[in-house]
Amino acid sequence: MDFYGVLTNMYPMLLDGLVMTLETSLLAILIAFFLGLLSCVMGMSRIVPLALISKFYVWVIRGTPFIVQLFIIKYGIPQVVQLWAPGFNFTIFQAAVATLALNAGAYMSEIFRGSIQAIDPGQMEAARSLGLPKTRAMIKVILPQALKISIPMLCNQFIISLKDSSLAQVIGLPELFYQGKIYVGRTFRSFETYIIVGCVYLIIITILSYIIKRIERNLDYGKKS
Amino acid sequence: MAKKVRVKNLCKSFGSTEVLKGMDLEVSEGEVVCLIGPSGSGKSTFLRCLNQLETPTSGEIEIDGYLITDKNTNINKVRENIGMVFQQFNLFHHLTAKKNIMMAPIDRKKLSKKEAEQRAMELLTRVGMSDKADSYPRQLSGGQQQRVAIARALAMNPDIMLFDEPTSALDPEMVGGVLQVMKELAAAGMTMIVVTHEMGFARDVADRIVFMSDGYIVEEGPPSEIFTNPKEPRTKDFLNHVL
């Protein structure tokens, strides 16, 4: 066993993979945030078709494996689009980000919905009693509070998405795990390589968890001010 | 005197439960009406119908000449004229006392931040809370929160104020401060409808007492009459329990 040797040898690949992993999951989670917000607002809308679209979206994403979603987007969708636009394709990166974003967006939609429902109805009533229309009350009173309580859960979703991004190696995304696989293919150092790859995930996620804990601790309004 | 509130045959059911069974009430400008009655008699429901936090099942409510039970009335506009104070205060948790008061005037009346802030400080001074302007609700006692909540309702310059048991959630030593603010408001000529269990306040401040039971108005009259010489047996019974 030669961890040190493997580490120094694969270090450039490891770094490339890490950058790709972070890039993919950060971009995806950012898109997912707005997607989730949109889906949540649509889901609570009184306009039935909008609400149904949101429900359908969440239902499909939650009810299918991530890897199947990945294949549908990378290989399935382009095939259909090619009927109208020959030559159309997603890059690997686009497909990975899109799938990851769609996936996390559905869960975030549910996180937002839960957070909004957790706000005391008295807050809405107080805002309405002052003359604010429902949408304004939502924007000025409910959403700021709901977003704040959803922060830990959103961060948690980020951790899940970061780990899920490793699945995108099956469509060839050169992320952390993919780089590990390539390295093993070249050197047959399975044990050291995969342990090292695992450790990199572990370190990143430990740092993230620590940040989340800090945020959680400062979540109450006016705790220190 | 001009009628501020006119309620005609107001009924409200929740599913198959009839809560208000035909209420009639008129309130004049500057009048202070105290609504008393046993728990579950529909006092809160009645008050909430007045600003349409509950939608009445049938009947008419006219506020300031606007028929608010009419679907074409812009209820948001009417609500600006009706301040409401809740038992649980319902201050916005994410805003400081001052910002709680500034929010609606900025959003609705398009006041500048500066004007709204000045107005908020005046109101905080009026309720004796100017030193807590930058505190968040959770940093305030119940009584302090309720005084800020009253200031917040006043910020929209309402000409009617609704109070739903404003002191019921307070520690006894906090009650006095809130009642004092309400007394001053009444003395300044505000039209007020107050649901309360504070019989001392009702006796001192109310122009009229309305006794409700089981979704009806059983008896109404000036405090001197209701408290010393109630006519209806149900009123007598209730007063015997609370006085």
Ligand SMILES: Nc1ncnc2c1ncn2[C@@H]1O[C@H](COP(=O)(O)OP(=O)(O)OP(=O)(O)O)[C@@H](O)[C@H]1O
């Ligand atoms: N949203 C609701 N859904 C179903 N029933 C309700 C609802 N709100 C009130 N009720 C019922 O209506 C009745 C009257 O309630 P209300 O809160 O108006 O009474 P109240 O006179 O204010 O009592 P209290 O003194 O306890 O506050 C109660 O029986 C209550 O259970």
Ligand SMILES: [Mg+2]
């Ligand atoms: Mg009540």
